[in-house]
Amino acid sequence: MLEARFASLIDEQIDVAIRVGHLPDSSYVARRLGDMQWLVCAGPAYLERCGLPQTPQDLQDHNCIHYQNNTHAMDTWPFRRGDKEYRVKVNGSLVVDDASALVSAAEEGMGICARAAVKRLTLFCKRGIFAGSLYTLCGFARGISRVGACCGRRNYGGW
Numbered sequence: 001m002l003e004a005r006f007a008s009l010i011d012e013q014i015d016v017a018i019r020v021g022h023l024p025d026s027s028y029v030a031r032r033l034g035d036m037q038w039l040v041c042a043g044p045a046y047l048e049r050c051g052l053p054q055t056p057q058d059l060q061d062h063n064c065i066h067y068q069n070n071t072h073a074m075d076t077w078p079f080r081r082g083d084k085e086y087r088v089k090v091n092g093s094l095v096v097d098d099a100s101a102l103v104s105a106a107e108e109g110m111g112i113c114a115r116a117a118v119k120r121l122t123l124f125c126k127r128g129i130f131a132g133s134l135y136t137l138c139g140f141a142r143g144i145s146r147v148g149a150c151c152g153r154r155n156y157g158g159w
Helices: 044-050 056-061 099-107 123-131
Strands: 017-020 028-042 076-081 084-089 112-117 144-152
Touching (some): 017 028, 056 084
Antiparallel strands (some): 076 084
């Protein structure tokens, strides 16, 4: 099952889930699989109309498209400056619950989005970046999210 939501592993009898970021429920057992960086992207039409943010803090004055499901909103984006991580709360006129819709909206000039970088570019963003319909805001050193496999304690077999 592939879903972009935070399922209750025990209630829904799911043996293992791959989770990105903070593990919200301490009744789960997790094993770290790796780290994932993030890209901040926008379409050229948006950048022409609204200008290029110069710092991550400038995102607070821009229309940022973010992901939200029934239990979690990804409206606080992590960034790095040197060895320190800090967070910027973003807002905007569009909230989506689908990664492809997030990137499509950015390509259409509706705002700025953040997507996970897998091997430097996400599959969703790669098409737009190479076609010129999506630009990465390269000056922004995005934070890193942990990727882990987790299960409920009842399923834990001593990884």
